[in-house]
Amino acid sequence: MGKKVLITGGTGLIGKRLTQLLLDKGYEVALLSRKKADIPSVQVFEWDIQKNYIEEGALDNLHFLVHLAGTNVAEGRWTEERKKSILESRTESIRLIARKLAEKQIKPAAFVSASGISYYGQDTGDLRNTESTPAGNDFLAHVSIEWEKAADEIAALNVRTVKLRTGIVISKHGGAIPKMALPARFGVGAPLGSGKQWISWIHLDDMCRMYIEALENESWQGAYNAVASPPVTNEGLTNAICKVLHRPQWFPNVPAFALKMVFGEMSAVVLGGNYVINERMERETGFQYRYGELEAALKAELG
Numbered sequence: 595m596g597k598k599v600l601i602t603g604g605t606g607l608i609g610k611r612l613t614q615l616l617l618d619k620g621y622e623v624a625l626l627s628r629k630k631a632d633i634p635s636v637q638v639f640e641w642d643i644q645k646n647y648i649e650e651g652a653l654d655n656l657h658f659l660v661h662l663a664g665t666n667v668a669e670g671r672w673t674e675e676r677k678k679s680i681l682e683s684r685t686e687s688i689r690l691i692a693r694k695l696a697e698k699q700i701k702p703a704a705f706v707s708a709s710g711i712s713y714y715g716q717d718t719g720d721l722r723n724t725e726s727t728p729a730g731n732d733f734l735a736h737v738s739i740e741w742e743k744a745a746d747e748i749a750a751l752n753v754r755t756v757k758l759r760t761g762i763v764i765s766k767h768g769g770a771i772p773k774m775a776l777p778a779r780f781g782v783g784a785p786l787g788s789g790k791q792w793i794s795w796i797h798l799d800d801m802c803r804m805y806i807e808a809l810e811n812e813s814w815q816g817a818y819n820a821v822a823s824p825p826v827t828n829e830g831l832t833n834a835i836c837k838v839l840h841r842p843q844w845f846p847n848v849p850a851f852a853l854k855m856v857f858g859e860m861s862a863v864v865l866g867g868n869y870v871i872n873e874r875m876e877r878e879t880g881f882q883y884r885y886g887e888l889e890a891a892l893k894a895e896l897g
Contacts, residue, residue: 596620598655599809602687603662605631607768608708608760612660612802619806626652626663626691643686646693653691653700658809659753661707661745663687667734668770671858681737685744692747702753706808707745709757711794711819713738717866720792724873725759725817742817754815756808761794761821761870763801764885766895775835775896783836783843787850789829791867794821797885797894807881814879819872822886828867831888838892 599616603609604625616623617635624637626648631638639652664684670676688707695701714723715730729739742757749755763769777783801820808814826834829847836843850865875881885891 596622597657598622598624599658599660600624600626600652600656601660601662602626602691603664603708604636604660606662607763607765608798608801608805609662610767611765611798612662612805615799615802615806621658624652641687641690643682643690646690648690648694653694653698656700656702659691659702659705659748660805660809661688661691661705664708664741667737672733677733681740684737684741688744689747692744692751695748695751695753701751702748704754704756704809704812705745705748706756706758706805707741707748709742709745709759709817710734710738711759711761711821711868711870713742713759713817714868714870715866717791718868720869723819723868723870725819726873754812756814757817758801758804758808758820759817759870760801761796761819761825761868763798764795764891764895765798767798771835771892771895774832775839778832778836778839778841778843781841783832783841785827785829785832785847787828787847787865789827789832789847791828791865792825792869793828793831794819794825794868794870795831795888795891796820796822797883797891800883800885803884804875804881807879811879816874818874818879819870820875821870821872822883822888822891823872823876825869826888828864834888834892835896838889838896 599621613623626641627638639649641648665679712734716732716734764771833843
């Protein structure tokens with residue numbers, strides 16, 4: 595049996611694909627889940643953050659740890675209760691694992707945590723954001739800041755820790771792309787708001803390959819912008835989707851006020867944008883993107 599990788603949030607978009615790629619490479623994969631599930635070739639252990647509980651055996655023989663758990667920010671209005679869930683599902687979950695690792699004196703070889711490019715703010719306009727750009731001060735920036743602080747509690751156990759600040763993930767199985775492609779398929783695709791907001795993106799397979807590289811390569815440490823290059827505007831992404839689907843794009847932009855009426859504060863997810871540069875990835879690692887061009891990434895998923 596290969597080295598054991600324990601994943602939180604393993605049933606989400608990234609988690610499912612990452613699990614498959616890890617199994618293909620001969621790793622043993624275990625997931626932490628709020629309820630038991632039968633997943634072929636995978637061990638599933640229960641945990642309960644509120645009860646400070648992780649099922650016995652989950653941390654045994656642990657070699658690598660991956661943290662993907664978190665309430666989806668783009669589903670449902672941002673009530674105060676939902677905001678609390680968005681934050682605590684990311685932070686309290688990994689703090690629970692940190693406590694258990696300390697109690698049992700277990701030390702993984704490496705820990706990789708998700709984070710978000712919203713670390714820089716929900717909308718940073720044309721500012722070029724690198725890993726050294728200061729954090730923003732809005733809600734999603736606060737979530738990413740606290741997310742990374744919680745990850746540092748694993749690092750404090752002398753575990754090599756990597757944080758991947760993730761952009762928009764291109765996949766046909768979930769996330770933003772299927773939602774944008776649906777109206778485009780019917781010939782009614784349209785940019786959102788001004789259409790000029792920047793979207794920093796990455797293909798799902800490249801995202802998962804980054805996680806594996808971060809686990810295996812001991813030179814990786816700290817925060818990296820997990821995006822391809824260059825970013826694209828919302829209008830540019832809409833046009834590219836329509837092109838790949840062989841559909842016209844002639845509808846006017848969906849106005850910002852309409853999106854705010856429907857989605858409330860959550861509309862910031864689509865009306866804001868970030869021009870994020872993968873500076874550390876390019877300068878410090880030998881990571882090779884399989885989908886470095888937007889059209890190739892979209893064709894792989896929608897073509």
